[in-house]
Amino acid sequence: MYDLECINIAKSFGSIRAVDDVSFDIPSGSFFSILGPSGCGKTTLMRMIAGFEEPSGGDIKIKGRSVLGTPPNKRNVKMVFQHLALFPMMNVYENIAYGLRCNGVGNAEIKRKVHDVLERIALPDVAEREIHQLSGGQKQRIAIARCMVLDPDVLLLDEPLGALDLKLREAMKIELKLLQHQFNTTFIYITHDQSEALVMSDHVAIMNQGQFEQIGKPQDLYHRPKTAFVAAFVGDSNRWSGRVKSSDGSGGKVETEQGLEMAFTAAGGENIPEGASVEIFVRPEFIHAVRQTDADADDAAATGDNRMEGIVDSLLFNGANSRVLVRGPQGELIEADVTLTGQNDIRPGENVYLFWSSRQAMCFASRGAA
Amino acid sequence: MLRFPGGGLMLQKDFRRLAMILLFAPFALWIALLVVLPHIGMIRLSLREKVAPRVYEFGFANYLDFINEPIYWNTLLRTGSMSLLVTALALLIGFPIAYYIAKLASNRTRGALFLICLIPLWVSDLIRAFGWILLLRETGVISSFLQWAGIVNQPIEFLYNDVTVIIGLVYTVMLFMIVPLVSTLDGMDNSMIEAGYNLGGNGFTVLRRIIVPYAMPGIVSGCIVVFMLTAGSYLTPILLGGKNSSWFTEQIYNQFITRFNWEAGAAFGILLLLFTSTVIWLGLKLSGQTLANTVAKS
């Protein structure tokens, strides 16, 4: 039994296909994210699920029943809007009670439910407050409570963290995940921010140009992207274009346009023949940068079958996420993660070796250009 | 500078204050000369009793006159209730239009619709009234059309009654209702309405619980402006009104002009001001709004 199934759903605005033949289903109680750049059609998809747009084709089923033709106010799908859309002319209590009143729930019952839900979001004392008296994080929780009090089959969240500042956003990510566990309701979370999607979700769908590129667990998307788009969009990568010099189909040697040679592994289950144009992705954390004079340079070499010499161009210090930019022999810049201890660290201008494994050099056949 | 560390600062502060005064002086002067002084004059005039030619005494006779003469306060009540009716109608008609302009229309249609609302204001009151007269008179366009279409077989007089006055006034004040409504509705996030539906509300619930409360400042401000304009209008009720349609401004005019009774005219003017102010105060109280967040905002 799925809480939500979308079957070949499509939506066109004039000649533009905003959502193009998308199918997926979400099991009960999971946190599902749809991640994509702006304009990829994710908001349209969400609006179709909520009932604000009618699909041009396909079917949407909630708890196994098709909701096509059901008006938004009759669907048991609630939505947290991008700017939350709390009603400023009502206080917190009335905001939460609104949906219950629409459903004709009695006053005593409303009171009980509102206090219950406020308890659950850990804001028991704000019932009488006006919306403008709340902090950003509190508003967020009230917006969720306003939906959850109605016990929806699916909760849609449309980039609700976008308006918050960085610190609060980080905190809210965790809180949202906890709330989802607590309510045990299916959350569908729309975002263009990959870290939000990766941190919170059980499953993530990557959407691009109206289509799903890949659906999977966050780790799968990160480590085993099926398409070049997913590899580029999820996480950071060093990216090269190149041509395959030798290949057994699943791996071989490639030469980049800059003339850099490396061993690769075909990603996404593709078969990559000799002579194919390809895109190569190597994540910075899989590249080891070692001082050429260091004693352990040879040890480091064992971690990768690709090796390159370079000069440290600059150091991007960011605590645990620090990085070096290394200028290679052809003049291109390569990013590599480094651990900085504060003692005897790599400095700009030093000569380094870069090592990485061919298993981490993900290769995709170039689209169209081949 | 060093010896008088505060000196420069003081000078700057004084200068700034002077600049403020200079900046506000014309405005204050304008308010004083055009609003405050005339009203003080009116109040003084209204408290004068004429005892003989060129001889006046202080007294409340003009106000007592008003209280003792049912014609006067009936006319004031009539003017007030008809103005309220006009306000209500303007709101009922204007709200959907404003909603359409603010939320549904494309940018191009928006401009066109605004223009249509603006057109009545391009011509003078008088021309507008004559336009209505041409349409509505017994031998006018509408009556002739109905006869031509065979719907009626006798000319019909649409003119010279209260309904005509109300139509004419609603037409005149429509823009003043629509503009504040559009400006508040425009500021309303569409997702607010969608949230209203999403949480289970039907069209009526969303209108009643979300759109109308949100637009309340605009509604109140539009109503205040429209009510004031209507209660203070002169030409439209005079020209379109029938034999019995007295309007309070007409009585003020008559007192001043045909009866040379400036004292009574001034008293009536003050009474009209007090009356409309009271109605507006009541309206604000009932709707829970303040002047600051309605008229001042839009």
Added chain:
Amino acid sequence: MRIKMTVASLLAATMLAGAGTAQAETLRLLTWGSYAPEELIQKFEEEYPDIEVEVTFSNNEEMIAKLRATGGAGYDLAQPSHDRIYAAQLEYEIYKPLDLSKINTDAMQAKLLDGVKANTTIDGEVYAVPHQWGTSGLMADKTKAPDFKGWDDLCDPQYKGKTSMRLKRTILLGTAFAMGEDPFAAYSDLEKYQQILDKVADKLIECKDNIKAYWNSGDDLSAMMLSGEIVASETWDSTAYKLYDQNQNIVFIPPETGALAWIDTFAIPAKGKADDAAYKWINFVLQPENVTIMSASTGAIASVKGAKDLLPEDKKAAVNAAFTDADIDNLKFFANIPPGVEDMEGRTLEKIKAATGG
């Protein structure tokens, strides 16, 4: 800032305007619509190149209100009716005495001149001389209301919904005459006058059902009459003459109790600043060839000798269709309005308007 700019530009504008007027004298006329035809103004300015004529159109009540507001300043020559001089001067002191030696009084009809002088003399000073006269009476479409002859015919049920009147003092006086009263005689006894007014009010309230609408201006009266929406009405004679021009069936009817005659006068406001120019204008418009131009515009008859012959041809025909010599003898000239009467009449008019008749 914007306000400041406006103030500055206003100041500049007034200073410029002041500089302009210093050179040529301006004659500021306060008169009735059509009493200052463009043709005549041009002719006058050609004759007196150093005088510029500025015209403000108004009516009796507004003329007095305007002059009262300023204590008689702002205009150099006003033209209220002869019955609006005496009380207004007594109460508000808005006019200044005329120097009759500067006016060509010989050209005026002695009867009208003496009448106006008698009505407007205070402490031996004369405050007005006659300009034009005309009447208020009735008009009817001969083909639809052939027997129309008196004020009370407006209330005749056979014309139900087909008559009109102007709810102003004229109809009060006309109705009083039709009821056999003499309201002018009662001016000296205001209690008596009030009784007459009460009777008139009852009559007119009862009559309300018969009236289609009260007219406000010559324009709406003309429209109703020409379209046939009404067949008879109270009217100014000049309006009736204009309609006669377009439809020969519409004639002015002096009521059998006598048409009510008014004389519009020349009076100089107390603080007028161009008395000489005002006298020049008075004498100018009384010249025979100018009288014709004026009458063509106003439809009223000048108070100069032989004025009827100076009327343009079409107006002459209309007047002849309306008045017999007996009618002219029967004219009732409006009597001077004593202080307080306007208030009594105003109250009566309000009562009629507020009453729920038809």
